[in-house]
Amino acid sequence: MAQPWPHPKTRVFWFRRAVPKDLRDLVGKREELFSLETKDPAEARVRYAKRSAEVEARWANLRGGARTLTEREAHALATSAHEQWLYLHHDDPSFQVGWHTDLYPTLWTAVPLPETEAQPGVTGTVPITNLFYRSMRHRCFAEADRILARNGLVVDEWSRTKLARAVGVALQRASLTLGRAAQGEIGLDDSPAHDSTREADGHVGAAAPSIPTPSRALTQRGGPKPLSLTGLFDAWWQEAKGAGRKPSTHESYDKTVRYLIAFLKHDDATQVTAEDIVAFKDYRLATPSKRTGKVPSAKTVKDSDLAALKTLFGWAVINRKLPANPASGLTIKIGKRQRVRAKGFVEVEVHAILSAALHYVAGEHENPRTAAAKRWLPWLCAFSGARVGEMGQLRRQDLRREGDLWIINITPEAGTVKTDEARDVVLHQQLVELGFPSFVAASAEGPLFLTPGKGGDVLGPLAGLLNRMREFVRPIVPDPNVQPNHGWRHLFTTICEEAEINPRVYNAIMGHAGRTVAESYGDVTLKAKAIAICKLPSFDLDKLRAITGRG
Incomplete structure (x- = not known):
């Protein structure tokens, strides 16, 4: 699970998330990395959740491609500029000299002269007001560009101009508020919007809050719109x-x-x-x-x-739908849970499940694909450590042969993969002997173990299949301290350790991310995986038959 990363030297928590491959060119980097500016684990998780939602929203916008902003959307985005300006000058409002409220009415209609000294033969010099105009316009466009980058928005030039003008409106409104505060006419909020998490790339400015909370002035304009x-x-x-x-x-x-x-x-x-x-x-x-x-x-x-x-x-x-997060900062301190048994299946449980799968007979009205899942999924997971859902969404085309090897391709194209990365798993020889390739060859095109829903939906039927598999295994292994679908991953790790298989190799087979940066270099090849799978012992079929009393 993605979580805050403690820096090994400073122990300050950081946000680290790999940028999806399809967005790396747009984002310009392979990883989102910035400090959460806290050493407190509970606070780090709160800030991580906030920043994770922000990053995911930005990625979603980038995937959406170029779009046109409405004026309403532009003003909603520009709210952050208003809050930042109030925050920056909250303590000393009279020190605000970067925005000239008296020039704002003609900001977008004035035609400034060149920002150079008068040319030979040209009468007069450049009025100082023209420099102010240019500075204010530049601030509006620069802040608009920062807002677009922060939200992952790609817009046309007219939308960029709309946003720049909306920023101007926001800065004018904030500056007028600061002016009144400087004269003592009003008091600013005693608790200005602030979040100690900053934008690591400098998009917001040295002291600006990265996730501004609307100020009292904002909420007084009518409050949040109805939202269920x-x-x-x-x-x-x-x-x-x-x-x-x-x-x-x-x-x-x-x-x-x-x-x-x-x-x-x-x-x-x-x-x-x-x-x-x-x-x-x-x-x-x-x-x-x-x-x-x-x-x-x-x-x-x-x-x-x-x-x-x-x-x-x-x-x-x-997304400016609510003024504050009512769940922010709330957590529960959890002590270490007692472990009364191993997380994976023990030998007697493994034999009982595999025996039940090997001799499974479909019910009278049972979907043939569900029956096939109960027959094959326990065996596939036992020899791969794969998640049951990953194997449950396998399609006929996901099995191929290369030389003497039968290979399963676990891919997000089939439904869902936790890492969002496809991987190849070499089939164990016992699965070949039991006839899994023959079963696949005789199957229809598409998913082997589930029936897609409307529009080809796989995820809904997959959730149902996972429930059916839990119901199949739970009577065999009633112990609530082991998960009927996840126990295979723990078991596979144990078997690989006993076979002295390199952890990097069996983690690659299971679809685990590398434990260190160094493990991200190079690839675990099919040859390495095949050698590892060959080290895994076969299950004793005679013992499995004896469990059910079958000859």
Whole structure:
């Protein structure tokens, strides 16, 4: 899971995320890297969530390509310039000398003379006001460009001009407010918008808040527009989906939003307070699930419910839909959980599951693809450590032969891959002997284990398939301390360690990211993977048959 990275020397937490391959040319770098400016782990996670939502929104905008801004959108984007200007001059408003409010009415109509000394034969010198005009215009366009870059927006020249003019409006309004404050006519907010996280690339300026919170003056202009929690979630997901967030995230966040609506007994995001979120947190920690009858763990509430709400409300603040994030700063301190057993399946459990899969007989009305999943997925995961969902979305074309090797291609083109990177997995010889290549060859084109939904949707049916696989394994392994779908990854790691396989090789087979920067150099080849897979022992079929009493 992406999380704040502590610098090994300073212990200050940093934001680090790899830029998706399709955006690297547009972003101009391979990694988003900037300081979160805190050594406190809890605060770092809060800031990380805010910045992650901002980065994902920017990436989504970049993927959208060039667009045209409306004046309404331009003014919404320019709000940050207003807040920054107030923040920069909050303590000494009379020191604001960079913006000339008396020149603003003719800022876009004046025609400045050249910014040079008068040429020979030309009467007069350059009026100082012309230099002010140019400075103000330059500030507007420079800030417009920073806003566009910060949000990942690509616009036409007319939209850039619209935004520059909107910035001018924002700076004029803020400067007039500062002027009144300098005369003692009004008082500025005692707690100006501020966030200690800064833009690492200098887009906002040395002291400007990177995620400004609208000031009191902004909220007094009528308050936030009506916004439902359901609508907020749907709007966030449209961007998050384009930025590569996983269907599992959608399912988890959707569940949290529904829980919150039921708890609050309303669906109005603008009415949610920090006190509401605290009460919701306490309610979740004390209320058993209707489905399982169990109270969710503190870790579940923290990592699922609170993380979801921080992200959603943080996105709403960034996109000027809400003035503040009511979930900001709220966390739960979690002690180390007791471990009473290994996370992976033990030998007797492995044999029981593989035996049940080997001898599985489809139900009378069972979908043949679901039956095939119960027959093959446990074996495929046992010999690859792959996530069940990755194997569950396999298509007929994802299996190929190269020489003596049968190779499975796990690719996000088939549905979803956590790392968003395709990888090849060499098929173990026992899977070949059991007839998996023959099963694939006899299958129809498309997914092997699920039936796509409308429009070719795979993710919905895949979620259903994962539930069917949990239901298949759980009666065989009832111990709640092991996850019926994830246990294979722990088991595969254990088997590879026993076979003395290089960790970098088996991590590449499993689809784990490298543990260090050094591990990102070079490639783990098919040859290296094949050698590793050959070291894995086959399962004793006679022992598996004996479990079910079959000869």
